[in-house]
Amino acid sequence: DHVLVLGYGDLTEPILEELAARHGVEYAVVTTDETAARRLSERDIPVFTADPSDVEPLERVNLAGARAVVVATEDDARDALAILTARQLNPGVRIVAAATQRENVNKLRRAGADQVISPTTLGGHILIDCAFGADSTDATTDLLGGALDDVTDLDDATDSDDAADLDDATGSDDAADLDDATVSDHTSN
Amino acid sequence: DHVLVLGYGDLTEPILEELAARHGVEYAVVTTDETAARRLSERDIPVFTADPSDVEPLERVNLAGARAVVVATEDDARDALAILTARQLNPGVRIVAAATQRENVNKLRRAGADQVISPTTLGGHILIDCAFGADSTDATTDLLGGALDDVTDLDDATDSDDAADLDDATGSDDAADLDDATVSDHTSN
Ligand SMILES: [Ca+2]
Numbered sequence: 001d002h003v004l005v006l007g008y009g010d011l012t013e014p015i016l017e018e019l020a021a022r023h024g025v026e027y028a029v030v031t032t033d034e035t036a037a038r039r040l041s042e043r044d045i046p047v048f049t050a051d052p053s054d055v056e057p058l059e060r061v062n063l064a065g066a067r068a069v070v071v072a073t074e075d076d077a078r079d080a081l082a083i084l085t086a087r088q089l090n091p092g093v094r095i096v097a098a099a100t101q102r103e104n105v106n107k108l109r110r111a112g113a114d115q116v117i118s119p120t121t122l123g124g125h126i127l128i129d130c131a132f133g134a135d136s137t138d139a140t141t142d143l144l145g146g147a148l149d150d151v152t153d154l155d156d157a158t159d160s161d162d163a164a165d166l167d168d169a170t171g172s173d174d175a176a177d178l179d180d181a182t183v184s185d186h187t188s189n
Numbered sequence: 190d191h192v193l194v195l196g197y198g199d200l201t202e203p204i205l206e207e208l209a210a211r212h213g214v215e216y217a218v219v220t221t222d223e224t225a226a227r228r229l230s231e232r233d234i235p236v237f238t239a240d241p242s243d244v245e246p247l248e249r250v251n252l253a254g255a256r257a258v259v260v261a262t263e264d265d266a267r268d269a270l271a272i273l274t275a276r277q278l279n280p281g282v283r284i285v286a287a288a289t290q291r292e293n294v295n296k297l298r299r300a301g302a303d304q305v306i307s308p309t310t311l312g313g314h315i316l317i318d319c320a321f322g323a324d325s326t327d328a329t330t331d332l333l334g335g336a337l338d339d340v341t342d343l344d345d346a347t348d349s350d351d352a353a354d355l356d357d358a359t360g361s362d363d364a365a366d367l368d369d370a371t372v373s374d375h376t377s378n
């Protein structure tokens with residue numbers, strides 16, 4: 001019932017922070033990057049220095065018993081291989097991935113990922129939303145609130161006009177379109 | 190009343206798509222990247238091959254009359270310089286930026302950006318939200334709906350259970366915390 005993080009890249013530290021914030025969730029990283037692996041193990045984060053697209057290391061970290069697999073390095077081709085191996089070893093596990101190049105979103109899906117995001121597409125959306133001002137701060141807050149709906153142990157008050165803004169957002173008809181562009185969901189069948 | 194895109198990087202194409210989707214919005218790119226500039230002008234996108242941290246090119250693209258400035262390349266130091274120049278030339282213009290390295294979010298704010306996002310932090314959040322399944326697709330849809338609340342010319346119906354999901358999201362108290370981590374708002378005074 002643990003989460004496996006395959007590969008090490010720019011998104012890995014934010015991913016590990018998110019996992020650390022979810023109390024009680026166990027996780028481990030598999031990467032060929034020896035420098036990253038050493039730094040992680042100095043911070044007591046379980047890490048296996050091995051190729052995450054090889055069968056043996058994924059068996060060693062008990063992929064068969066994993067809750068989810070997160071695949072997000074700058075090398076989409078290696079990500080695709082890791083996804084293929086993970087899917088082969090565990091047909092039912094939830095696999096999520098980040099496509100560094102937007103044109104690879106569908107390839108990572110076809111490799112077996114359940115959901116694939118494009119951080120650059122997402123970043124462009126949010127940045128332009130912010131550029132058009134006024135509502136945008138609230139829209140972004142909504143967005144971040146929505147992205148992290150499981151964390152409930154903080155004391156700061158949430159800005160209470162988010163609901164009205166969301167109403168605007170869902171009033172528009174673009175969700176399906178954006179879903180195509182940025183997040184690719186494979187499992188809603 | 191136009192939008193200026195300063196520099197060319199991984200986020201620029203998503204940014205230009207967002208701008209193109211907002212009918213009636215005029216925009217121009219300023220970049221030293223000659224290959225990118227040639228490709229953009231082949232697509233009839235107004236582009237100026239010049240350093241966006243120099244005063245003269247920003248005067249030429251009428252920064253004084255701009256509605257907003259978007260700064261998002263992989264080089265945060267150059268982004269900081271472009272922000273400093275833009276802010277100097279137009280104290281009132283809205284400036285938004287993307288920090289490639291998360292630790293630069295506050296530096297880009299101090300350089301004069303009104304809002305700074307960290308696409309990697311955002312990507313990590315969303316990916317882990319997706320990894321934990323179930324609600325996450327909806328949370329991501331909320332999030333994307335929120336990020337693009339101005340586009341209203343599409344016909345697809347929006348999934349109507351978004352509102353309930355947002356309720357969950359805003360019910361938690363993490364928005365202020367996340368705001369620190371991922372989006373930095375300078376102007377709410
Ligand atoms: Ca990738």
Ligand SMILES: [Ca+2]
Nearest residue numbers: 262287288289
């Ligand atoms: Ca940057």
